[in-house]
Amino acid sequence: DAKTTQPPSMDCAEGRAANLPCNHSTISGNEYVYWYRQIHSQGPQYIIHGLKNNETNEMASLIITEDRKSSTLILPHATLRDTAVYYCIVRVDNYGQNFVFGPGTRLSVLP
Amino acid sequence: KAGVTQTPRYLIKTRGQQVTLSCSPISGHRSVSWYQQTPGQGLQFLFEYFSETQRNKGNFPGRFSGRQFSNSRSEMNVSTLELGDSALYLCASSLDTTEAFFGQGTRLTVV
Numbered sequence: 001d002a003k004t005t006q007p008p009s010m011d012c013a014e015g016r017a018a019n020l021p022c023n024h025s026t027i028s029g030n031e032y033v034y035w036y037r038q039i040h041s042q043g044p045q046y047i048i049h050g051l052k053n054n055e056t057n058e059m060a061s062l063i064i065t066e067d068r069k070s071s072t073l074i075l076p077h078a079t080l081r082d083t084a085v086y087y088c089i090v091r092v093d094n095y096g097q098n099f100v101f102g103p104g105t106r107l108s109v110l111p
Numbered sequence: 112k113a114g115v116t117q118t119p120r121y122l123i124k125t126r127g128q129q130v131t132l133s134c135s136p137i138s139g140h141r142s143v144s145w146y147q148q149t150p151g152q153g154l155q156f157l158f159e160y161f162s163e164t165q166r167n168k169g170n171f172p173g174r175f176s177g178r179q180f181s182n183s184r185s186e187m188n189v190s191t192l193e194l195g196d197s198a199l200y201l202c203a204s205s206l207d208t209t210e211a212f213f214g215q216g217t218r219l220t221v222v
Binding site: 038043044096098100102103 | 115142144146153154155156159166167169201203205209210211212213214215216
């Protein structure tokens with residue numbers, strides 16, 4: 001699976017959009033981009049995933065560049081409860097749940 | 112519906128002992144995977160079971176083992192505990208290959 005690079009930490013004002021970048025320059029054509037987050041002392045929570053098209057669900061939007069070498073997770077209206085570590089994972093969507101988690105980005109939503 | 116349930120939530124063991132952790136997946140989920148989370152190494156994949164068969168395995172020593180029962184409940188066992196095995200052990204279940212649902216974890220302390 002391709003390696004990902006994320007900033008170690010970011011701040012965001014409550015109510016504003018949080019834009020979390022992820023670099024995956026060695027991604028292969030059949031690899032998906034997944035985002036999970038982990039709120040302190042809880043298990044990781046699935047947010048969204050995509051292959052090449054932009055995706056949106058009730059939690060967030062995922063914007064993948066045309067060359068697929070990077071992506072951005074957007075939380076449209078960040079709340080204090082969105083403070084967490086956000087993990088960007090790239091993997092082939094074959095069978096199996098062997099996700100490789102990197103250090104992620106620690107997002108702090110500030111009042 | 113009920114989420115992933117891990118028991119016990121907290122555990123203290125002595126070096127050299129063995130420990131068994133339990134995970135009950137979401138009803139209908141046949142895939143159960145296990146992860147270890149430590150401050151130094153982050154989230155690391157241990158193994159995954161699907162329909163009572165191990166189908167993926169991470170890079171952990173043989174002291175770490177697991178099994179899955181016919182009702183999809185899973186256990187992991189760590190023998191000859193070492194201080195470095197102190198960690199949060201997370202279990203995740205899934206219906207297919209995409210979204211994994213994590214439990215709250217079992218925090219193991221080895222003294």
